[in-house]
Amino acid sequence: MAGGLKLYNTLTRDKVDFEPIDPDNVRLYVCGPTVYDFAHIGNARPVIVFDVLYRLLRHTYGADKVTYVRNITDVDDKINARALRDFGGQIADGSMSLNEAIRAVTGKTESQFHEDVASLGCLKPTVEPRATDNIPQMITIIQRLLDMGHAYVASGSEGHEVLFSTASMADYGMLSKRKLEDQQAGARVAVENHKMNPADFVLWKQSADTEPGWPASFTFEKTTTPIYGRPGWHIECSAMADRYLWEEIKDRLSPKAKSKPHQFDIHGGGLDLIFPHHENEIAQSCCAFDNDLMATVWMHNGFLQVEGRKMSKSEGNFVTINELLATEKFGGRKWPGEVLRLAMLMTHYREPIDFSVKRLEEAERLLAKWPAGDAGDLAPDASVLEALADDLNTVAAIQAVHALAQAANADPSKLPLFVASAALLGVAPKKAEVSDDLSAAVQALVDMRLEMLKAKNFAEADRIRDELAAKGIQLKDGKDKETGERITTWEVKR
Ligand code: AMP
Numbered sequence: 001m002a003g004g005l006k007l008y009n010t011l012t013r014d015k016v017d018f019e020p021i022d023p024d025n026v027r028l029y030v031c032g033p034t035v036y037d038f039a040h041i042g043n044a045r046p047v048i049v050f051d052v053l054y055r056l057l058r059h060t061y062g063a064d065k066v067t068y069v070r071n072i073t074d075v076d077d078k079i080n081a082r083a084l085r086d087f088g089g090q091i092a093d094g095s096m097s098l099n100e101a102i103r104a105v106t107g108k109t110e111s112q113f114h115e116d117v118a119s120l121g122c123l124k125p126t127v128e129p130r131a132t133d134n135i136p137q138m139i140t141i142i143q144r145l146l147d148m149g150h151a152y153v154a155s156g157s158e159g160h161e162v163l164f165s166t167a168s169m170a171d172y173g174m175l176s177k178r179k180l181e182d183q184q185a186g187a188r189v190a191v192e193n194h195k196m197n198p199a200d201f202v203l204w205k206q207s208a209d210t211e212p213g214w215p216a217s218f219t220f221e222k223t224t225t226p227i228y229g230r231p232g233w234h235i236e237c238s239a240m241a242d243r244y245l246w247e248e249i250k251d252r253l254s255p256k257a258k259s260k261p262h263q264f265d266i267h268g269g270g271l272d273l274i275f276p277h278h279e280n281e282i283a284q285s286c287c288a289f290d291n292d293l294m295a296t297v298w299m300h301n302g303f304l305q306v307e308g309r310k311m312s313k314s315e316g317n318f319v320t321i322n323e324l325l326a327t328e329k330f331g332g333r334k335w336p337g338e339v340l341r342l343a344m345l346m347t348h349y350r351e352p353i354d355f356s357v358k359r360l361e362e363a364e365r366l367l368a369k370w371p372a373g374d375a376g377d378l379a380p381d382a383s384v385l386e387a388l389a390d391d392l393n394t395v396a397a398i399q400a401v402h403a404l405a406q407a408a409n410a411d412p413s414k415l416p417l418f419v420a421s422a423a424l425l426g427v428a429p430k431k432a433e434v435s436d437d438l439s440a441a442v443q444a445l446v447d448m449r450l451e452m453l454k455a456k457n458f459a460e461a462d463r464i465r466d467e468l469a470a471k472g473i474q475l476k477d478g479k480d481k482e483t484g485e486r487i488t489t490w491e492v493k494r
């Protein structure tokens with residue numbers, strides 16, 4: 001890749017040359033969905049954007065050299081509320097436990113999410129851990145923070161809490177560039193009494209009977225307090241990133257990577273996660289592991305609006321991935337996954353997107369001009385690689401792919417290069433499988449059209465051609481070299 005990969009790093013607010021700590025083990029973590037309801041089209045943006053990055057990293061460093069972790073957040077008060085709403089009766093009459101109800105909500109939502117993002121052409125991450133499968137790892141990190149003077153146990157209105165002490169970290173606020181003093185001075189809300197500092201955040205909190213919880217004990221200032229409770233939001237990502245990008249793979253990392261324990265290459269998510277979520281992940285991980293950096297590069301996608309307005313249920317413009325794919329709610333029709341995907345990539349990931357019917361129609365028109373075929377084992381074209389290497393410039397990459405499509409339409413020998421290049425964006429038009437029945441039916445119409453042409457019934461011949469075109473079948477007329485007779489071949493365009 002000419003010039004190498006450059007990525008915008010939110011931490012330094014500039015574009016940097018990307019150099020993985022260990023090129024044989026490139027490590028990427030992206031915050032995944034909270035599984036309490038259908039994912040909306042805004043949630044699809046980080047999934048698609050980081051899928052393109054994953055594809056580019058796999059191409060550059062080798063498909064088996066990249067570890068991509070995207071978590072599932074299945075501990076959240078919204079999940080509890082949903083479980084009580086949907087299964088309150090069963091919980092009350094004892095036929096279902098709260099944990100079973102929660103599992104039913106998260107299990108169903110998670111499978112729906114997997115179906116949705118597969119339709120958007122996204123590869124599966126290497127590991128997709130659930131928060132609830134990583135509770136012991138979170139407890140271990142929290143105890144480390146207590147031992148190292150970065151956390152404390154306090155009693156709030158809802159019981160015991162373990163809190164992170166923001167004042168204990170000299171450079172707290174490094175990602176969002178917020179200064180702790182500003183937050184103290186500007187704090188409008190009354191400081192909850194049990195917090196040493198208004199910016200201090202929950203690592204673990206006590207659970208009531210109607211809330212999910214796990215048994216845990218924490219030792220603070222030589223006193224051990226059992227707290228049946230649940231983790232705060234941020235600690236799960238510190239724990240899962242460390243488990244899957246350091247703890248479980250550290251033995252195979254290079255000496256350089258081993259000399260930077262616990263640090264990995266790229267952490268991503270939407271812009272809204274910079275503060276407090278990512279700031280607090282950094283605080284937890286850097287303090288627990290005594291590191292300057294949690295991840296080298298921090299990437300954030302911009303926000304998505306719908307038809308010019310912030311997407312919200314009250315605006316009536318809230319739309320889920322599933323509604324776009326399977327219902328006529330948006331623009332009065334269903335939209336194919338690859339149209340949604342291309343529409344998303346038509347704007348640079350750091351810019352805001354306005355998701356609209358017009359944009360989807362534009363993406364669909366473009367896709368209709370792209371031929372289908374197989375890539376063979378060709379590599380993507382340099383023009384597309386260069387565009388993506390410039391901080392994932394998908395806008396320029398789509399232009400480059402389109403130029404390759406036009407070249408392939410004019411000269412079929414260029415088709416594999418186009419297909420290999422489009423695959424880097426995750427848009428890979430494949431030749432539709434043609435059943436024997438369809439093939440026979442098309443051939444019968446093609447033969448009839450030839451008869452009509454011979455009989456100079458051009459109107460009927462054109463009607464047949466148009467009928468086939470409407471079904472995505474394109475005819476190509478030529479002459480038999482030996483006999484000079486007209487012959488017609490056909491292909492399924494899309
Ligand atoms: P959540 O399930 O709310 O934690 O969000 C999952 C991911 O979707 C996070 O990376 C969010 O930053 C991202 N996200 C949520 N809403 C939008 C939006 N409207 N536009 C772009 N990204 C979003």
Ligand code: ZN
Nearest residue numbers: 031032237277
């Ligand atoms: Zn996270």
